[in-house]
Amino acid sequence: MNSPPQTRSMWLPGGAASVDAQGRPVLVGGECRACHTRMFPKTTVCCACMSEDVADAPLPSEGTLYSFTQVHVGPAQWNKPLVVGYVDLPDGVRLFSHLRNSAALAIGGPVHLTLGQVGTSAEGEAITTFMFAAGEQPQ
Amino acid sequence: MSTAYVIGIGMVPFGKFPQRTVVDLAWPAVKAAITDSGIDPRKIEAAFCGTTFGGMMTGQRVLGHIGLSGIPVTNIENACSSSSTALRQAVTAVRAGQHDVVLVLGVEKLTKFGGGVLPLELEDWDVSQGMMMPALYAMRAQRYMHDYELTPEQLAGVSVKNRKNGALNPDAQMREPVTVEQVLASRPVADPFTLLQCCPTGDGAAALLVASEKVAAQLGNRAIKVLASDLTSGRYTPGYRDMTIPEITVRGAHEAYEEAGLGPDEIDVAEVHDAFSIAELLYYEAFGFCGRGEAGRMISEGETAIGGRIPVNPSGGLLAKGHPIGATGAAQAVEIVRQLRGEAGARQVESARIGLSHATGGGITGFDHGACAIHIFARA
Numbered sequence: 001m002n003s004p005p006q007t008r009s010m011w012l013p014g015g016a017a018s019v020d021a022q023g024r025p026v027l028v029g030g031e032c033r034a035c036h037t038r039m040f041p042k043t044t045v046c047c048a049c050m051s052e053d054v055a056d057a058p059l060p061s062e063g064t065l066y067s068f069t070q071v072h073v074g075p076a077q078w079n080k081p082l083v084v085g086y087v088d089l090p091d092g093v094r095l096f097s098h099l100r101n102s103a104a105l106a107i108g109g110p111v112h113l114t115l116g117q118v119g120t121s122a123e124g125e126a127i128t129t130f131m132f133a134a135g136e137q138p139q
Numbered sequence: 140m141s142t143a144y145v146i147g148i149g150m151v152p153f154g155k156f157p158q159r160t161v162v163d164l165a166w167p168a169v170k171a172a173i174t175d176s177g178i179d180p181r182k183i184e185a186a187f188c189g190t191t192f193g194g195m196m197t198g199q200r201v202l203g204h205i206g207l208s209g210i211p212v213t214n215i216e217n218a219c220s221s222s223s224t225a226l227r228q229a230v231t232a233v234r235a236g237q238h239d240v241v242l243v244l245g246v247e248k249l250t251k252f253g254g255g256v257l258p259l260e261l262e263d264w265d266v267s268q269g270m271m272m273p274a275l276y277a278m279r280a281q282r283y284m285h286d287y288e289l290t291p292e293q294l295a296g297v298s299v300k301n302r303k304n305g306a307l308n309p310d311a312q313m314r315e316p317v318t319v320e321q322v323l324a325s326r327p328v329a330d331p332f333t334l335l336q337c338c339p340t341g342d343g344a345a346a347l348l349v350a351s352e353k354v355a356a357q358l359g360n361r362a363i364k365v366l367a368s369d370l371t372s373g374r375y376t377p378g379y380r381d382m383t384i385p386e387i388t389v390r391g392a393h394e395a396y397e398e399a400g401l402g403p404d405e406i407d408v409a410e411v412h413d414a415f416s417i418a419e420l421l422y423y424e425a426f427g428f429c430g431r432g433e434a435g436r437m438i439s440e441g442e443t444a445i446g447g448r449i450p451v452n453p454s455g456g457l458l459a460k461g462h463p464i465g466a467t468g469a470a471q472a473v474e475i476v477r478q479l480r481g482e483a484g485a486r487q488v489e490s491a492r493i494g495l496s497h498a499t500g501g502g503i504t505g506f507d508h509g510a511c512a513i514h515i516f517a518r519a
Binding site for chain 1: 256264267285328329330331378379380382505
């Protein structure tokens with residue numbers, strides 16, 4: 001896996017997301033080797049059983065939108081309006097994510113992983129992160 | 140275990156007071172509670188102070204300012220449940236026989252942030268990715284409206300009811316009634332919420348004196364009995380949760396009803412945590428005031444208005460009375476005590492005998508909410 005682009009930009013998710021050799025985004029979650037709880041982001045200790053044996057677990061890049069909202073207020077760094085939601089992945093993980101604004105977003109509808117700019121830092125850097133967009137992953 | 144009573148209450152009107160210090164916001168509420176009780180302040184044996192942003196040693200700063208020093212003071216941060224948690228600690232201490240008279244204080248000064256959404260903990264993952272309280276509640280509303288019948292007009296109806304109640308409360312921050320049309324036409328905050336469906340930012344303080352049966356008996360029959368004092372925290376999960384069911388409140392309600400030995404049908408008046416319009420509706424169902432999916436009908440039919448089957452948030456709630464977060468739980472308890480004493484003036488709920496207060500909050504990853512404190516009170 002390569003590092004994400006490093007041009008005057010702030011990579012928001014740290015090690016929780018990356019870009020593969022084909023330039024496609026990948027979410028890096030965790031799986032506890034002791035109790036098999038899956039989580040995002042990965043933590044050094046399991047949130048279910050306290051085991052410290054937590055392995056990297058690439059997460060599915062498609063999921064179902066549980067709920068979402070378009071927000072018109074909030075900290076200055078975010079683009080406004082911003083669209084955020086909860087995405088349920090098929091392996092049981094729910095994650096909070098920025099969403100690509102689109103009329104096609106729908107509760108219960110399919111979403112797929114992508115990347116995008118979600119704001120600008122106080123230092124003027126573009127804040128980029130993983131985000132989900134409506135529809136299935138383009139082949 | 141012995142019984143605890145509320146023997147004194149006080150609060151300052153909620154509003155925007157950027158020129159006042161936290162200490163100057165809080166001490167008048169404490170003094171009012173002491174005056175209300177008629178008790179000698181030297182009889183106060185301990186104090187619990189709830190605040191989220193009040194700063195180091197808030198309780199000592201406030202109490203030292205008015206000659207109440209040298210007693211054990213515990214400062215409590217539990218987000219929107221800070222002073223309801225303080226109340227629970229005071230009740231626990233009195234019931235255990237540790238103290239006879241305990242002071243509870245809640246104070247917050249949110250104007251120090253200069254407006255905008257409540258600042259959350261940046262160390263939290265979801266917050267680092269853009270989570271904020273309006274977004275969290277808005278996602279609950281969106282999902283509820285997807286799963287159940289609830290119209291935007293019904294949702295706005297919560298604000299209309301609570302602003303109407305707030306207009307009758309001299310301690311409320313928002314004292315102008317509004318119409319459904321005004322609510323829906325106010326500026327968008329987080330879909331489906333418009334501004335008037337979000338609690339205002341503000342400052343305030345409230346205080347209560349909790350005492351043992353022995354002390355309460357000396358004061359005549361004005362004391363209000365604490366039937367239940369429940370605190371719980373959210374259950375963490377990295378996986379799926381049904382956001383239309385506030386699990387922390389459902390669990391807390393069950394525990395509180397069991398402790399009080401009663402059920403939802405016996406509650407005459409309730410103050411619940413209506414930080415955003417949807418919240419009050421979710422809590423109707425969580426407390427069993429109606430069945431699943433019936434909250435929209437309940438607000439439409441006026442069942443929770445003053446004069447309805449079960450009046451909710453007669454004070455105006457967080458939407459109208461305001462939500463200086465550390466002061467909220469104590470202020471809700473103050474309102475219920477006023478209602479049970481029959482001292483609520485124009486917003487008095489007829490012959491209220493048993494009342495409930497509920498403060499929950501804390502937007503953190505993996506939880507419905509971080510904390511929830513529920514109290515049930517009865518006229519002695």
